[in-house]
Amino acid sequence: MSPMTIHAACAASQEEAGGMAARLARFAVDALVEEAHLTPKPALVDRRGSGAHRDLNLAVMMRSAHALEPTFAALARATCGQAPSAMLRTELAAIGRAGEVAMMRATDGSNAHRGAIWIIGLLVAGATICHDVGETWQPRAICELGAQIACFPDFAAVPTDSNGARARARYGAGGARREAQHGFPHVLRAGLPTLQATRRRGDGENAARIDALLSIMTTLDDTCLLHRAGPPALDAARHGAREVLAKGGSASLPGRAALYRLDRTLVALNASPGGAADLLAATLFIDKLVRYGTGGSQHGWNI
Numbered sequence: 193m194s195p196m197t198i199h200a201a202c203a204a205s206q207e208e209a210g211g212m213a214a215r216l217a218r219f220a221v222d223a224l225v226e227e228a229h230l231t232p233k234p235a236l237v238d239r240r241g242s243g244a245h246r247d248l249n250l251a252v253m254m255r256s257a258h259a260l261e262p263t264f265a266a267l268a269r270a271t272c273g274q275a276p277s278a279m280l281r282t283e284l285a286a287i288g289r290a291g292e293v294a295m296m297r298a299t300d301g302s303n304a305h306r307g308a309i310w311i312i313g314l315l316v317a318g319a320t321i322c323h324d325v326g327e328t329w330q331p332r333a334i335c336e337l338g339a340q341i342a343c344f345p346d347f348a349a350v351p352t353d354s355n356g357a358r359a360r361a362r363y364g365a366g367g368a369r370r371e372a373q374h375g376f377p378h379v380l381r382a383g384l385p386t387l388q389a390t391r392r393r394g395d396g397e398n399a400a401r402i403d404a405l406l407s408i409m410t411t412l413d414d415t416c417l418l419h420r421a422g423p424p425a426l427d428a429a430r431h432g433a434r435e436v437l438a439k440g441g442s443a444s445l446p447g448r449a450a451l452y453r454l455d456r457t458l459v460a461l462n463a464s465p466g467g468a469a470d471l472l473a474a475t476l477f478i479d480k481l482v483r484y485g486t487g488g489s490q491h492g493w494n495i
């Protein structure tokens with residue numbers, strides 16, 4: 193699709209574009225709210241408490257999620273009429289960094305959703321381009337466009353000394369950047385298929401979402417785990433998640449027991465799978481778009 197085609201499609205209705213941006217932002221915030229409420233998650237903030245986190249709880253997560261609605265809407269508006277490019281990447285990065293400031297203000301300085309702004313922000317941009325060109329919202333197309341944007345340089349980037357950056361340097365992990373540049377494989381090949389399979393099995397929506405999170409955890413290079421407790425935490429998370437799924441998933445009694453064991457193990461290590469939580473929120477965002485968004489079929493999706 194050429195930039196001109198996209199521009200013409202978007203300029204056709206500024207008003208519709210504004211409505212679409214608001215709708216995408218609402219879906220993004222809903223996905224963050226639902227991820228945080230989902231219970232029981234291993235060592236993450238949920239309805240039971242703070243998991244392995246000292247500076248986060250459900251109320252803080254909610255303040256952060258709602259504070260990010262204008263950021264997601266701004267990301268969609270900035271993308272409207274554009275094709276993936278370094279200029280777009282740079283513009284979105286500036287909006288994303290302002291979103292990080294808004295998040296930090298809402299949480300009194302705690303990192304509640306840094307990774308989520310990046311991951312879901314790029315998917316909001318991908319969904320905007322799909323809509324601009326009149327394509328239905330299908331997971332692969334949204335992820336592909338988000339990945340294309342992530343692969344361009346951010347001309348205004350400043351080197352940061354984040355916990356994630358140190359973990360990436362020390363352990364050679366790819367982290368959130370590589371996940372996006374590689375086309376969100378943990379959304380397409382783990383989160384969404386597990387969500388769909390567990391729903392079909394009739395285990396209920398809560399179990400489908402927990403199992404989707406566990407499925408993401410089985411292979412993700414999660415820098416949240418690495419920076420807090422190194423490779424032993426990553427190994428424990430992967431092994432524990434596989435065990436729950438092998439025992440029948442979180443809806444089964446043996447699976448549920450294994451899930452609580454995993455929770456205790458990670459809390460004891462003071463580590464939590466925050467990157468996997470972000471990718472679960474991304475999975476829920478795409479699932480909403482395709483099921484309820486105007487760009488997609490009401491009946492479901494194919495990956």
Ligand SMILES: CC(C)(COP(=O)(O)OP(=O)(O)OC[C@H]1O[C@@H](n2cnc3c(N)ncnc32)[C@H](O)[C@@H]1O)[C@@H](O)C(=O)NCCC(=O)NCCS
Nearest residue numbers: 285288307313314354356357367368371413414415466467
């Ligand atoms: C690329 C980012 C994530 C850099 O952050 P950082 O160096 O800390 O990266 P890192 O990958 O280690 O982790 C950041 C967060 O992502 C999540 N995360 C960790 N591991 C992973 C993973 N493998 N996959 C996905 N998410 C992950 C966690 O929540 C973590 O806290 C991003 O924050 C950034 O560059 N922001 C600048 C603004 C921007 O470009 N925004 C884009 C707007 S769409």
Ligand SMILES: Nc1ncnc2c1ncn2[C@@H]1O[C@H](COP(=O)(O)OP(=O)(O)OP(=O)(O)O)[C@@H](O)[C@H]1O
Nearest residue numbers: 228236237303304305306307308355416466469470
């Ligand atoms: N339910 C959740 N509970 C905790 N973290 C979550 C949850 N959902 C998503 N996350 C992600 O986890 C990350 C927070 O992890 P962490 O607390 O390790 O951040 P940090 O600032 O790198 O480390 P620290 O708090 O140790 O200084 C955020 O980027 C956020 O996107």
